[in-house]
Amino acid sequence: MKRIFSVFIIFCVLFSISACAESANMSELTAYQNGDFCAEASIAFCDESYTAEIEKRGERLTFRFKEPKKLAAFSFIFTKESASIATEGIEIPLQKSEFLKISELANLFSVPTEGAWKIKRASPGGVDVFVCQNGDTVLYIDANSYLPLKISVQGAVADILCFTKE
Secondary structure (H helix, E strand, O other): OHHHHHHHHHHHHHHHHHHHHHOOOHHHHOHHHOOOEEEEEEEEEOOEEEEEEEEEEOOEEEEEEEEOHHHOOOEEEEOOOOEEEEEOOEEEEOOHHHHOOOHHHHHOOOOOOOOOOEEEEEOHHHOOEEEEEEOOEEEEEEOOOOOEEEEEEOOEEEEEEEEEEO
């Protein structure tokens, strides 16, 4: 009887340890936001499609659009307190009312970790990912590298084509 009980306890402990190894929290899954990075993304926003290079250096997040071509000459720069547009070395600050809609793009790469996140592990298309959802925000994070694959925030959707931590 003691052996059966001991085997049962060992089995429960091993199960508990392996179950804990699978879990991840939002701070770990979104750690890429805390450091500098470069990314390329295909973005659907306000019924338009964009291709952009995104660069984060310190608190500065910069979007350089490849598509549509009419935006290619401009860089959109966001910090926590401000936004500006730059072209040919000239940076022009935007007023709050001017950058409210465009600032939703910055939200794609500064997702808050607080809140009631539902995190589940899935393998769509054979890729092992964490699917993280909190209201209308959904992130698909690669389960091996913890890098973003797809981000959806308030109707703006970014499919990450390339992501490099620096």
